[in-house]
Amino acid sequence: MSLGPLMVDVAGRSLLPEDRDVLEHPLVGSVILFSRNFESVPQVASLVAEIRALRRPPLLIAVDHEGGRVQRFRQGFTVLPPMRALGRAHEANPVLAREQARRVGWLLAAELRAVGIDLAFSPVVDLDYGVSEIIGDRSFHRDAAVVATLGIALMAGMREAGMAATAKHFPGHGAVVADSHVALPTDRRELADLDADITPYRRLIANGLPSVMAAHVVFPDVDSLPASLSARWIGRILRQDLDFRGAVFADDLSMAGAAAFGDIVERARLAWAAGCDVLPVCNDRAAVIRVLESGVLEPEPVRALRLARLHGRGFVDAGSMAALLASPEWQRCRATVDELLRPPPALALGGEGA
Numbered sequence: 001m002s003l004g005p006l007m008v009d010v011a012g013r014s015l016l017p018e019d020r021d022v023l024e025h026p027l028v029g030s031v032i033l034f035s036r037n038f039e040s041v042p043q044v045a046s047l048v049a050e051i052r053a054l055r056r057p058p059l060l061i062a063v064d065h066e067g068g069r070v071q072r073f074r075q076g077f078t079v080l081p082p083m084r085a086l087g088r089a090h091e092a093n094p095v096l097a098r099e100q101a102r103r104v105g106w107l108l109a110a111e112l113r114a115v116g117i118d119l120a121f122s123p124v125v126d127l128d129y130g131v132s133e134i135i136g137d138r139s140f141h142r143d144a145a146v147v148a149t150l151g152i153a154l155m156a157g158m159r160e161a162g163m164a165a166t167a168k169h170f171p172g173h174g175a176v177v178a179d180s181h182v183a184l185p186t187d188r189r190e191l192a193d194l195d196a197d198i199t200p201y202r203r204l205i206a207n208g209l210p211s212v213m214a215a216h217v218v219f220p221d222v223d224s225l226p227a228s229l230s231a232r233w234i235g236r237i238l239r240q241d242l243d244f245r246g247a248v249f250a251d252d253l254s255m256a257g258a259a260a261f262g263d264i265v266e267r268a269r270l271a272w273a274a275g276c277d278v279l280p281v282c283n284d285r286a287a288v289i290r291v292l293e294s295g296v297l298e299p300e301p302v303r304a305l306r307l308a309r310l311h312g313r314g315f316v317d318a319g320s321m322a323a324l325l326a327s328p329e330w331q332r333c334r335a336t337v338d339e340l341l342r343p344p345p346a347l348a349l350g351g352e353g354a
Helices: 017-023 041-052 084-092 094-114 144-160 191-206 231-241 264-274 285-294 301-308 320-325 328-341
Strands: 006-008 028-033 060-063 065-067 166-170 211-214 247-250
Touching (some): 017 028, 028 041, 041 060, 065 094, 084 094, 084 144, 084 328, 094 320, 094 328, 166 191, 211 231, 231 264, 247 301, 264 285
Parallel strands (some): 006 028, 166 211, 211 247
């Protein structure tokens, strides 16, 4: 059975019978885990093993694990800094910051691979314009060249640890105030003015970027549909102009940013027609069932192959995390994270006559 286009969630910390029924459907190809699915390292490793045992090839298993505010698994995992910490480090020492980004990427991926997770939706390569209520310190920097440099380094570290990177949120979420989880953001800039936002994607693609997540942001100068549902953004700009050949994820189709464009079946149809390979429908099992029963999705071998290429590499067993934590590379990378998390020294106050 090949991997289908739907990405779904599961209810709790082990699989329920209804979870298994959904995960065995041929239109399902991947699973996203949330904080509610996590209690401990052994528990989440067991849940991942349950999911992987259901299908051949195994379902892809993903999690939002960026660092900072967005890190679903914490107890037993390294608590990672927000990516802005790497941007600040780059301002002080660009060469050191690139190595620090590589180490953060390696550590992020290695710990997730130790419990069998295939994908972390990272890095965020949105530019920090200082206006977005949802991006903020998730972004490396305001400067596109810095974002691209650090994104490439983080991706390289993830690759070394056996994990494919997913750059998000294409073509850019940093210049809009609204949060697409709860509203529909609109960016009224013309396409020519988006070159800086697209620059990190162009450079990551040139360095072998495996996957991209498209944003629920409307750019009226380009299309009346959000990028996640737009054939112009996905099929023409991303696939043709940028020559991207990896997998494309839509952002969660249950989010309010997509809700203005029809019911869940229509949103899935639009995203699939636009060229998205993976259609996440999260935290709404009834919506998942409606899409599965709708008949609007027809699996395609080329798209299934793109997903199969995202499976994590490296042997994983019950002792993987313990062995990882004892390794010299983990210890080096953990020291780097500790350094990035350390508060900057307070500015010395001048005395009399200063």
